[in-house]
Amino acid sequence: MNAPIWTHESVWRAIDALAAEHGLSASGLARKAGLDPTAFNRSKRLGADGRPRWPSTESIAKILEATGASLDDLMRLVAGRFAAQGATKGAAFEPRRPPPEARPLPLLGFARAGAGGFFDDGGYPAGQGWDEVPFPAVRDESAYALSVTGDSMLPVYRDGDTIIVSPTAEIRSGDRVVVRTAEGEVMAKVLKRKTTRVIELESLNPEHPSRTVPLRDVAWIARILWASQ
Amino acid sequence: MNAPIWTHESVWRAIDALAAEHGLSASGLARKAGLDPTAFNRSKRLGADGRPRWPSTESIAKILEATGASLDDLMRLVAGRFAAQGATKGAAFEPRRPPPEARPLPLLGFARAGAGGFFDDGGYPAGQGWDEVPFPAVRDESAYALSVTGDSMLPVYRDGDTIIVSPTAEIRSGDRVVVRTAEGEVMAKVLKRKTTRVIELESLNPEHPSRTVPLRDVAWIARILWASQ
DNA sequence: TGGTTGAAAGGACTATTTTCCTGTAACCCT
DNA sequence: AGGGTTACAGGAAAATAGTCCTTTCAACCA
Known part of the structure; x- marks a missing residue:
């Protein structure tokens, strides 16, 4: 069993479980806590754009108080x-794999790497001044890998490189993403801009032009987290 | 005796403590988590009307991920x-950490990603035909992370990207590497050719020229395994 | 059978949190 | 001294979570 984590999925699951342990539905729990009964509707846990909606910490405080939890x-x-009595009728539709467990790695800013004292003669980390970073910080249980084929993503991704993709990770301007169009074209790009109607995608090769795609032509978009080198 | 409770005060206090345990300020923690640095300002924890402002569960997920908590x-x-404050900031390098444990992720060739049947409507892996790949496949206990600074490694590495470096991994022609010269210059390059006397390093930006360095001028060379995106 | 209530989906609206922006102050480095 | 960065306060705008409202369906009871 991997370490428990605080995710959109696990938080909502906890709310459902708390309701069940008190013999309530999700809407009943919300009502009991003084929230609107629709607050925890399953239909409202993802926005119309598929973006996860998180319950607020304040709502959580209210349901704990209302149930005495x-x-x-x-x-x-x-x-x-x-608790056994509160077993939810799971909507388990596919086996989930635990995400890779993050471990701390020593971290140094590249600009400091040339300064003395951070590496021994063999190029191993040494001395003072190293921070730490969790690696790999991949929390998405539905993350998957794509193996790059061809030269179309040079110079960033080479043929045979592996990219790690998360369908649920938040995507911001500048992030590298995999996009599938409604027509079935799948491409790796940089999200330059997203409006309510279109997304603008920059090529990974800066010499190639940007491309604007209407959102209605986007089947899905997922963020690239890591790339093998 | 009541168990500890989830309140506006205790949640904010926890955020402050998490920051402190990682040698960060509240604004530094927010920044590290990809949030706006003002997000956790003390001045913003009560609204102008005195109403408590609660951090979102999503923000909490982000700070946990960013700190590995x-x-x-x-x-x-x-x-x-x-914990005692400042425990990890600028700590001496501690050797012999276990490498991250690899887990299998579903793997698909990019060229196949556009074909039907590999993803459901939400962009999640589905159906048959997926292979597996261990991620992250990092066996080197002395692997470390470097945080990219500046624009000199564009378009492959952007400012703020994290690269995972292994001093012991085998290096072959075409691998991306970190090289330190005897003079103390540290650079990320592509190893184009290695002979008994020189190495030839290609820039990550294909527009820049190759560079040949005598082996006697190379202090060490380490292979880049992964890059964050 | 009809009425009532609760559960849940979906849309519009409101309230709240985050982001963006600006300014000041402190600190560090050249 | 000047420049750059970070920390922090405060205000406005943008994004997001909660509320209100409507509809449909199911369960229960008289």
């Missing part, structure tokens, strides 16, 4: 440890 | 159990 209870439920 | 850490901090 403790901080321990909250973490237990987020961790997925439910 | 676990659900147990979150609970500990919300409960008010803090």
Whole structure:
């Protein structure tokens, strides 16, 4: 079992479980906590654009108070440890794999790497001044890998490179993304701009022109997290 | 005795403590998590009308991810159990950490990604035909991370990208490498050719010329395994 | 059977949180 | 001294979560 994590999925699951442990529906729990009964509707957990909607920390405080649940209870439920009576009728539709467990790696700014004292003679990290970074910080259980084929993504991605893609990671301007169009074309690009109607995609090769795609022509978009080298 | 509770005060206190445990200010933690640096300002924790402002559960997920903190850490901090301050900032390098444990991720060739049947409507892996790849396949206990600074490695590496470097991994022609010269210059390049006397390094930007360095001028060379995106 | 209530989906609107922006102050480096 | 960066306060705009409202369906009861 991997370490429990705080994710959109696990938080909502905890809310459902808390409701069930108190013999309530999600709408009943919301009502009991003084929230609108539709607040926890499953239909509202993803926005119209598919973006995850997170319950607020304030709403969580209210449901804990209304049910008398403790901080321990909250973490237990987020961790997925439910009471037997409260077993939810799971919508489990595919087996989930745990995401890779992050470990801390020593971290140094590149600009400092030339200064003395950070590496020994063999090029191994040494001395003072190293920070830490979790690697790999991949929390998405539905993350997958794509193996690059061809030369069309040079110079960033070469034939045979592996890219790690997350369908649920937040995407911001400047992020490298995989986009599938409604026609079935799948491409790796840089998201330059997103409006309510179009997305603008820059090529990974700066010499190639940007491309604007209407959102209605976008089947899905997923963020690239890591690339092998 | 009541269990620790989830309140406006305890949640913000936990955020401050998480920052402190990583040697960061609140604004530094926000920045590290990809949030606006003003997001956790003390001045913004109560609204102009005195109403408490709660951090979102999404923001909490982001700071946990950015710091590698676990659900147990979150609970500990919300409960008010803090570690001594500054424990990890600028710490001496500690050798012999276990490398990240590889997990299998679904793998698909990019060229096949446009064909039907590999993704559901939301862009999640589905259907048959997926292979597996271990991620991250990093076996080197001395692997470390470098944080890219500046624009000199565009378009492959952008300012702020993290590259994972292995001093012990085998290096072959075409691999992306970090090289330190005897003079102390550290650079990221592509190893084009290695002979008994020289190495030839291509720039990551194909427009820039190759560079030949005598082996006696090379202090060390390490292979880049992964790059964040 | 008809009425009532709750559960849930979906849309519009409102309230709240985050982001963007500006300014000041402190600190560090050249 | 000047420039750059970070920390922090404060205001406006943008984004997001909650509320209100409507509709449909199911369960229950008289």
